[in-house]
């Protein structure tokens with residue numbers, strides 16, 4: 078920045094008049110020996126953010142709006158899990174030799190085969206870990222001393238798989254084997270009987286469907302297991 082000539086002249090005159098060295102603050106940062114007090118930091122030049130080219134870092138936790146042609150749910154959730162969507166304590170399991178079927182696959186959603194009449198209007202029946210795919214079935218458990226969080230899915234977000242505007246319906250499950258609030262999603266039991274039988278593996282999650290979803294649509298299911306983190310997959314309804 079050019080110094081104001083009037084001020085420079087004034088400083089020269091002042092130095093001449095007193096015989097002392099007068100250093101204008103804008104020069105102080107450039108000069109100075111080791112013994113001198115640290116010079117004040119120069120004022121940073123104002124920057125215009127919009128003109129700065131910023132390299133767009135891909136978000137490792139981003140999830141696609143639509144099902145990619147080469148969608149691989151196991152690979153996607155393994156990568157996203159290692160990037161932070163799955164707790165560190167579970168990473169050795171998902172990355173282990175049986176990680177795909179016993180841990181990642183176990184957390185992927187599939188449509189439970191139930192009579193339509195057993196599913197409330199506007200909802201969908203989901204389970205996790207499709208045996209038809211060779212995956213372990215997901216168990217469910219209430220909080221215990223060893224696992225005070227409990228083990229079940231505490232939220233499920235469902236969105237029509239579209240690039241356009243779409244509503245995302247979110248269902249909560251604030252307890253297991255019973256939901257604790259009436260506005261929560263609900264549970265049903267595969268084959269009837271007790272929901273706690275077989276380690277809770279017969280639990281069906283009744284989740285809200287967005288109003289813009291029609292039969293035959295692909296939906297994106299993004300859900301969170303209290304113990305094992307977040308998982309994403311696409312399901313045709």
Ligand SMILES: [Fe+2]
Pocket residue numbers: 184215228302303304305
């Ligand atoms: Fe889990």
